Each structure stands twice: as C-alpha cells, then as structure tokens.
Amino acid sequence: MAQTRESEALSKTHQMTGAEFEYTWNEWFRRQITFWRNNKMALVGLIIVTTVVVVAILAPVIAPHDPFERNMANRIASPSMEHPFGTDSIGRDTLSRVMYGARISLMVGFISVGIATIIGVPLGLLAGYSGGRVDSFIMRIMDTLITFPDIVLAIAILAILGPSIFNAMIAIGIVYIPIFARTARAPTMGESNREYVEAARALGSSVSRVVFRHVAPNILSIVIVRITVSFSYAILAEAALSFLGLSASPPTPTWGRMLNEGRGFMELAPSVAIFPGLAIAITVLGFNLLGDGLRDLFDPRQRKA
Amino acid sequence: MLRYIIRRLIQAVGVLILVSILVFFLVRLIPGDPIRLLLGEDLSPTVEQQLIQKWGLDAPLYEQYFLWMFNIVQGDFGQSIRTQEQIASLIGSRILPTMMLSAGAMLIAVCVGIPAGVVAAYKAKTGWDHIAMFFALIGLCVPHFWLALLLMLAFSLNLGWFPVSGYTSPFVDPVGALRHLILPCLALGIGLAASISRMTRSTMLDVLSQDYIRTARAKGLSERVTVFGHALKNAMLPTITVIGLQLGFLLGGAVVIEELFSYPGIGQLLIFAISNRDYPLVQSVVLVFASVFVMINLLVDISYAYFDPRIRYE
Numbered sequence: 001m002a003q004t005r006e007s008e009a010l011s012k013t014h015q016m017t018g019a020e021f022e023y024t025w026n027e028w029f030r031r032q033i034t035f036w037r038n039n040k041m042a043l044v045g046l047i048i049v050t051t052v053v054v055v056a057i058l059a060p061v062i063a064p065h066d067p068f069e070r071n072m073a074n075r076i077a078s079p080s081m082e083h084p085f086g087t088d089s090i091g092r093d094t095l096s097r098v099m100y101g102a103r104i105s106l107m108v109g110f111i112s113v114g115i116a117t118i119i120g121v122p123l124g125l126l127a128g129y130s131g132g133r134v135d136s137f138i139m140r141i142m143d144t145l146i147t148f149p150d151i152v153l154a155i156a157i158l159a160i161l162g163p164s165i166f167n168a169m170i171a172i173g174i175v176y177i178p179i180f181a182r183t184a185r186a187p188t189m190g191e192s193n194r195e196y197v198e199a200a201r202a203l204g205s206s207v208s209r210v211v212f213r214h215v216a217p218n219i220l221s222i223v224i225v226r227i228t229v230s231f232s233y234a235i236l237a238e239a240a241l242s243f244l245g246l247s248a249s250p251p252t253p254t255w256g257r258m259l260n261e262g263r264g265f266m267e268l269a270p271s272v273a274i275f276p277g278l279a280i281a282i283t284v285l286g287f288n289l290l291g292d293g294l295r296d297l298f299d300p301r302q303r304k305a
Numbered sequence: 306m307l308r309y310i311i312r313r314l315i316q317a318v319g320v321l322i323l324v325s326i327l328v329f330f331l332v333r334l335i336p337g338d339p340i341r342l343l344l345g346e347d348l349s350p351t352v353e354q355q356l357i358q359k360w361g362l363d364a365p366l367y368e369q370y371f372l373w374m375f376n377i378v379q380g381d382f383g384q385s386i387r388t389q390e391q392i393a394s395l396i397g398s399r400i401l402p403t404m405m406l407s408a409g410a411m412l413i414a415v416c417v418g419i420p421a422g423v424v425a426a427y428k429a430k431t432g433w434d435h436i437a438m439f440f441a442l443i444g445l446c447v448p449h450f451w452l453a454l455l456l457m458l459a460f461s462l463n464l465g466w467f468p469v470s471g472y473t474s475p476f477v478d479p480v481g482a483l484r485h486l487i488l489p490c491l492a493l494g495i496g497l498a499a500s501i502s503r504m505t506r507s508t509m510l511d512v513l514s515q516d517y518i519r520t521a522r523a524k525g526l527s528e529r530v531t532v533f534g535h536a537l538k539n540a541m542l543p544t545i546t547v548i549g550l551q552l553g554f555l556l557g558g559a560v561v562i563e564e565l566f567s568y569p570g571i572g573q574l575l576i577f578a579i580s581n582r583d584y585p586l587v588q589s590v591v592l593v594f595a596s597v598f599v600m601i602n603l604l605v606d607i608s609y610a611y612f613d614p615r616i617r618y619e
Binding site: 140141143144147148149150151152153155156157158159160232236239240243244245246256259263266267270273274276277280281282284285288 | 319320323324327328331332334442443445446447448450451454455457458462463553554556557558560561564565575576578579580582584587591594595598599602
C-alpha cells in the first residue's frame with residue numbers, strides 16, 4: 001500500500017515535470033518570438049547572417065556567372081543587367097565573385113574562431129577553475145599573446161608558416177585564443193565557488209568531469225556570444241590579410257583580395273572597389289548585431305532599459 | 306602609488322621578456338637552415354661555415370637568445386639581410402611618420418568620438434542619439450582599408466584635393482606633410498571615433514543617472530557645469546582605458562593603411578620585411594610593435610590608478 005502510494009507520488013512528479021517541460025518549451029518558443037520581434041536590430045543581424053550563409057552555400061547555383069571566367073573584351077565594365085556589380089580588370093563578373101567570396105569569409109570565420117574556441121575555452125576553464133599557479137601561468141602566456149596588435153601577430157605567424165588561406169585561418173585562430181581564454185576564465189572563477197560545483201567535487205567527480213560536465217554548460221551562453229562577435233573580427237582580419245596579399249592566392253575570390261585588385265582601376269570602375277567592401281561591412285554588421293542580440297537574449301540583466 | 310607603479314613596471318618587464326622569447330623562437334621555428342633560407346641554395350660550404358660562426362649560429366639556442374637580447378638592450382638590432390642597413394636606423398627613420406599617423410588618427414577619433422558620445426548620452430533616446438549611434442555602428446563595421454579606398458576615390462581621384470599616396474617630411478614642407486596625412490588619418494580615425502563614442506555614451510549614461518548628478522542639478526548648478534564639470538570628468542575614466550587600448554589596434558591598422566598609401570612607416574617596413582623574407586627585420590619590427598603596446602598598456606594602467614585611487618590598493 002505504502003509502496004503504491006509512493007510510486008503514485010513518484011509518477012505524479014514525473015507527470016508534473018513532463019508538463020512543466022512542455023510548458024517551458026512552449027514558453028521558450030513564445031519568448032523567442034517576442035524577443036526577436038522586440039529586438040529589431042538583433043532580427044536584422046539574424047537576417048543578414050542567414051542571408052550571407054545561404055548565399056555562400058548556394059553560390060554555385062545562384063551566381064549568374066562562373067567566378068573564374070575571363071572576358072577581356074568586357075573588362076572593368078560598369079554595372080549592367082548582364083553584370084549587376086560590373087566586371088573586374090580581366091572581365092570576371094564581380095557579383096559572382098562576391099558570392100563565392102562569402103564562402104571564403106565564412107569558412108575563415110568558422111575555422112579560425114573554431115581553433116580559438118577549442119584551444120582558448122579549455123585553457124580559460126582550467127585557469128579559472130584551478131586558480132593559483134596554473135592560473136597565473138596560463139594567463140601570463142595569454143597576456144603575452146595579446147600584447148601584439150592582432151594583425152601584426154597574424155602577419156608574424158604568416159611570415160613563418162608562409163602566406164596561404166589555410167595558414168591565415170591558423171594565424172587568426174591563434175591570435176584570438178587569449179580572447180576566448182579570458183572570456184571563459186572570468187565566469188568560471190565565479191562558478192567554481194558555487195555550491196553545485198562543491199557538491200560535484202564532494203561526490204568524487206574528477207576535475208575534468210567537474211569542469212566540462214558542470215561548469216562548462218553554465219558559461220556556454222557567454223562563449224556563444226563571444227563566438228558570434230568574433231566571427232566579425234575574424235572576417236575583418238582575413239579581409240585585411242588577403243588585402244595585403246598574405247592569404248588566399250589568386251584566382252581565389254576573397255573580398256580583401258578583390259579590393260586590392262580593384263584599387264588600381266577604381267577611377268575607371270568604382271564598382272570594383274565598392275561592392276566587395278560593402279559585402280565585408282554588411283557581413284560584419286550582421287554578426288555584430290546578432291552578437292549584441294544574443295547577449296541580450298541570454299542575459300536579461302544587460303538588456304538596455 | 307609608487308609601489309603600484311613599481312609592481313606594474315615589473316609585470317610589464319616580465320611580459321616583455323616573454324614576448325622577446327616568443328619572437329626569438331618564432332623565427333627559429335621556420336623550417337630549414339636559416340642561412341640557406343636567407344642566402345639561397347648555391348652557397349659554398351666555407352662561406353656557410355663563416356656565416357654560422359659570424360652570426361653565432363653554432364652556439365646553443367639559449368646563448369644565441371642572450372646574445373641577441375644583450376645587443377638589443379644596447380640598441381643594436383643587427384643588420385637587415387636585404388638592404389644591409391642597420392635595423393635600428395631603418396626603424397628609427399620610420400618612427401616619426403607612424404607616430405604622426407597614429408597621433409592624427411587619435412586626434413580625429415577623440416575630437417569626433419567624445420562629443421558625439423556626450424551628445425548621444427545627454428540626448429538619449431532622441432533623434433540625435435539615434436543618428437550618432439547609427440554612424441557609430443557603421444564606423445565599427447566598415448573595414449578601414451575599404452574606407453581608405455573610398456576616401457581616395459572621392460577626395461584624391463575625383464576631387465583632387467589630396468595626393469593619392471606618399472609622404473612628405475614635415476620639416477621640409479609642413480603643408481604638404483599635412484595634405485599627405487589627412488586621408489590616412491581619417492581612414493584610421495573614423496573607426497576609432499566610433500568605438501570611443503559608444504564607450505563615452507554608455508559611461509555618460511551611467512554617470513548621468515548617479516545621485517551626485519541629481520544633487521548637482523538640485524542645488525541649481527547650470528547644466529553646463531553639471532554635464533561638463535561633474536559628469537564628463539567621471540565618465541572619462543573608462544573612456545581613457547578604451548583610448549589607450551585602441552592605440553594598440555591603431556598600430557595594427559597602421560600596417561594596412563601605410564601599405565595602402567605607400568606611407569613610409571613601421572607598418573610598411575613590416576610588410577617589406579615579410580615579403581622579402583628578411584627575418585631579422587621581421588623579428589625586430591614585431592618586437593618594437595609589442596614593446597610599444599606594452600608601454601601604452603602600462604601608461605594606461607598608471608593613469609587609471611592615478612584617477613581612481615581604489616585601484617592602487619587592490
């Protein structure tokens with residue numbers, strides 16, 4: 001009898017949690033809609049980022065021309081119906097090249113921010129959780145890395161690895177490791193003193209289990225915001241590097257390289273110097289707005305009054 | 306205060322030593338024999354042996370490092386491999402142009418950014434605020450080298466107001482020097498103005514809602530005194546930090562802008578060194594960049610402690 005009552009009570013709690021879960025799920029969905037409706041800027045960011053991603057994925061389908069096809073008879077042409085963004089110095093279609101350039105920019109953002117996250121966040125977690133000597137050792141190295149202006153460090157790394165798109169991604173990734181280490185460290189220090197961490201430790205969990213299973217999920221939202229904003233920095237950095245000729249080699253269409261190739265002809269055809277730059281600016285704007293929006297979404301305290 | 310300065314100074318020296326180790330070994334990481342890499346494959350073994358001895362490459366790495374540091378502390382950065390010039394004098398001749406560029410950009414950034422931020426905060430939620438913050442957002446997202454191209458296109462190529470590129474020494478022709486400086490400074494300064502104005506706005510908003518501002522208003526002080534005397538003074542602290550830290554980014558941005566405007570500064574020297582695989586020069590220039598950045602950080606920290614005594618006793 002007592003047993004049945006207990007199991008009844010237990011199943012009741014289960015039902016309740018089930019219902020609660022459903023409720024929060026609906027609630028979550030409703031909150032999302034209200035949030036994005038109320039945060040017009042964040043919504044604009046989301047739309048821009050989505051558009052850039054879609055264009056990058058569908059570039060081979062939607063690009064009106066082959067981005068590598070030369071047409072010397074129609075070089076540095078002004079925008080027209082045939083070539084909405086004009087053509088470059090060897091007659092390639094600028095619109096198609098801008099579309100394919102989105103692939104490079106996003107790939108660079110993805111891989112370099114990925115490198116920085118995968119190395120930087122565990123370092124920050126370890127530093128923040130351990131404290132003491134481990135903390136100062138890791139953070140002194142990070143301070144040293146952050147001592148170089150980002151482009152200068154990236155250039156120095158590229159000087160060693162040799163200029164290529166792959167090495168540019170590695171260089172940018174290394175440059176942003178300290179930012180992710182710092183981002184992860186600060187909240188980890190706070191979380192490490194909380195009761196649930198102490199409880200996990202008391203139950204005999206190993207350090208890595210406590211850090212990755214218990215602390216890490218709690219700093220996830222901060223890291224996600226950082227990832228989003230860092231995308232814009234990485235895209236800007238790659239554009240600067242490829243503008244200097246230290247990233248992808250020709251004829252790969254990258255926005256920075258297109259600007260560099262166009263600058264000699266911009267008096268004749270301003271379009272070659274305008275559209276790739278516009279693409280960079282809009283993409284960076286998108287990631288910035290989205291990052292700001294996500295910060296507000298995850299941390300209502302920071303929402304502007 | 307003195308104790309704080311000394312402590313920060315020791316920390317800065319520590320970071321600089323780490324930086325120098327990093328820079329030294331970074332170049333040693335380049336795969337292959339440095340001499341063959343620098344002077345080509347067709348090198349007679351005797352010459353190679355001589356060079357190895359001359360540059361001390363047969364010594365253990367740590368000895369090479371100490372010798373290198375020992376010379377640098379005495380102002381001897383060694384020789385450029387491409388131009389055979391002394392690196393110290395190569396860098397020395399380019400410090401002034403880069404300083405003028407950075408100072409000009411910073412001047413524009415401060416003169417535009419701070420008033421814009423103050424107005425935006427004072428007139429928060431009005432049209433002024435929205436306009437200022439709209440431009441600040443644009444300024445943050447526009448890559449400075451693209452802005453430079455657009456400025457060049459508009460003011461040099463189309464209007465012909467400024468030279469497209471190059472540099473004139475201010476000692477030879479001050480007006481010409483200024484004409485060469487304006488576009489690169491604008492290209493670098495506008496992005497900076499954007500982040501300074503955002504920072505000024507948010508700290509000003511914070512300060513304007515404080516009790517002592519209400520007190521100042523309540524006791525009948527004029528708005529001018531309240532805003533400029535009481536609010537702005539307190540809002541300047543975080544803004545100074547941002548300005549100081551942005552100086553480092555300014556140096557990074559200067560690399561691209563100098564290359565674009567064929568402006569003979571340290572940034573252009575770095576690009577020259579890298580495209581010519583002049584590793585001793587790369588090493589030295591990177592070290593100079595890092596040292597300047599460490600020094601700026603130190604000054605920012607000290608000035609911050611000066612303005613806010615709480616920091617000293619942390």
